[in-house]
Amino acid sequence: MRFLSFICLPKVSESISFSYLPYTLKYAVIDFRRMLKGLNEKELENVVSQMVSDMEEPQPGSAQEKGIIEIKGDITESNFQAFTKSENAEMLAVDGGSATILNAGSFVVAGVRVGHVIFHGKEFSGASEPDYHLLHLASGHLEKYYEIFFEKIVGGNPPDYPKGLEEAVGRIRALMEWNQVEKIQSQDIPEGAVLAFDGAMWAGIKGVGDLLERIVEQAKQKKIILCGISKKSMLVHNSRPLIPAVQMLGDDSLPGATWHYPLDTGNYAEKLFGKIYLAKLHPRSRYVFRVDLSLPGGVEPEQAFGKLAYYADDPTYVGYPYPLARVHNDVAFSRAEVSDLKAMLRAAALQKGMNPKEWQLTFQDFHEILDTGR
């Protein structure tokens, strides 16, 4: 019942005075009122009831979607391992960002870029020029486009193809991220440095297993700690989200501590290229992250987590290594940037002879009009 009381929905008809509510609560209430308008309250109650009953009576095997990992065994207090923050560390962090610049329905123009940053101690010491592509993806030549990236980054032909435009952008971005990791590894990186990226060491794309294996092996040879940190986890335990359950137990059993929890993942050896942990990287963090680790010989998980914790003390991103936050922000596309790209593409297209009206009719989206009135 804890979930229900947390949501705490007001009735539509209820009159609420907003002026003296705390900031966050005020916004929460305003949002709910807006969302509820026109929505059948009964239907909403049904959804909430279903969510609560799912939590209380889990049904094994009910969520076997792609990428979801079912964790084996029980969650026990004895598996939690406390660790201490390192005194110093060195970290390289990789992330990618993408945005749809234009969407004509039958094709999209998307921007994808991947970059990395380097931190020595607490200081930023450099960043790469991002690997940046503007993609024109149409249903008709999607496969061709994907093949180019796959061949260049992984090698050979892809065993399968993305099924839609969005998936194609996602896959290309993922391949570019792995490519960036591999490129960095070929550079001169000091032993014991952490090479972190956003996501899991999971071969979610068919045919990338060899690439991941190459990367993991190279990291071990160069004695680099390879680490994937997932902002959103698809780990489940008895079909329930795993992280909340582990976090609640961890907070109770090791209050005020940093800890990690190794997971038993069972039969995913073909797709999984590291060991999965859940970790709380700062004692005051409200977040526990999935951390996929591949460690070189002689490095204990506690040492790796100590180095991650060293960077997890920024007050804005408490519990998340700052270099990953920095690179995420560096490569993300802002609304202004998307808008600029759109204008740039339009100017270039018109210069090449495209009729302005045709441009307008091709890319107009009434959502933009609707949004102006929000």
Next chain:
Amino acid sequence: MVDEKMNLGRVTGKDVTEIVFRAYRDQDVFLGEMLIGDCQDSDRRFILRVINIMHGNEASESSWAPRTAGAFMDGDNKDQEYHVYDADRRLYNHVVCAPLGYLMGQGNDVQFRSPKTIPSHFSRVRRASKEDYRFLERYLGDVKLGSLRSGEQVIRHVPVGVASKDLAQHMGVFATTGMGKSNLMKRLAGSVLESGTLGLLILDPHGEYIDGGKEELRGLMHHPRAASNLETYVTREVEGNVSSVKISSSEISIQDMENLWPFSQPQVELLNAVWGRERDNWLPYIVDTEGAQIYQDFNEQFHEGSIGVVKRRASVLNRSHFITRDTRISMTKTIIEQLHTGKVVLVDLAGASETEELLISSVLARAIFQINQSKFKDKKKFKEIPICLIALEEAQRVFNRAWGGIFPQIAREGRKFKTGLCAISQQPKLIDNEVISQFNTLVILGLADRQDRERLSSSARQDISKLDYEIQTLMTGEGLITGPNTPFALPLKVDLYESYLNELVTEPKENKKPIDSGFF
């Protein structure tokens, strides 16, 4: 390549009345500092004065800063350390500036224009260089008071003062106690002692100008040019080459009496009647003649009560040691002659009562005004005399009204007759608006009272409304000068008189090297 020490940031926006720029977090910027905004699209160099400084950050949510501070506070309580990574990138300062104008051209051809446009987007903002300050040379005034100030920094190679030619249009010096009024006046007198371009009469009720008033301070008598260019009159025992203050009762007018006490209409009429009959002997007549006789002399027109009041007050003046009935003994004529030869005349009134002080001040001021007025008729003679500046402390006592008394009259009419006032006050709010609007040059030191600042803001020749906070935060000796010849309110650091004297004595002027030479 941009000089990192000079480079402060980039313009983010605003309008012709205010320019905001983003400054590097680790660059110190101070209120009142003068900076240069180099327009990216033209050769205009905007002169910007810092009027506010605020924290800024790159977070998209406005609640980021308080939340982050909360995290730090939580960490303090739980003994957990936090570290803001990339602080120089994520944190910065918003600096709000008042555009003072812009410069066009280079070197001797540089022109100053008032701020009728804005610098282009993202123009670079930097600290001003020696070359940037060069244009000020033509505005800095020949009566030096100190050096240009930019925020907390003193720009020693740019002297700042007031223009002697503007001083017939009067000057006001305003500051809260302890902010450096007396030092400023000594420094001003020092410049006049050096140059002789003005006749300066200083009426000193506190006796602090002659020798500094304290052991560690120096006075005008210590100035190297004092022997030749300073004349001192005293109302107390003072060692040195000084003369005693003496004025003749014949020099005292009915108007002076009105300045000292309030009189009813019948009492004023009685005084005027006595003046009409006795002229220069009016005061001895009232003092020496019995009340009943006066009653009779004026055909019983005036009430005995009125006669009694007038007699009693006249007796107060008669008892003064500084007033003599001998019409041949008076310092007034000599003082005016000395002023006309460009001397500094110090009248030390510390030994006089407040009534005597005001009386002597009024008599001297009126005499100067009338003599200059009479010389005006002879263009040749008038051209020969310098502007006479009368410095008056606690000026609010005589300027609380625009009419009545010699001082308001000089404020209104003096400029035509080379008679200027230097009104010194710590309470400008008590000075009549019309009077204060006559002061064309204002030297404003620290003023804590909002009403005082507002009074000056409404009267200054340049817009100083945006400088309110700067005026509040001025330290001792820091000030602003506005005048008919200044391009904007010039920030000033007044020379410490004692330091000025040391420099004057120890270093020949032509060999003087700026203290901060090589700074830029």
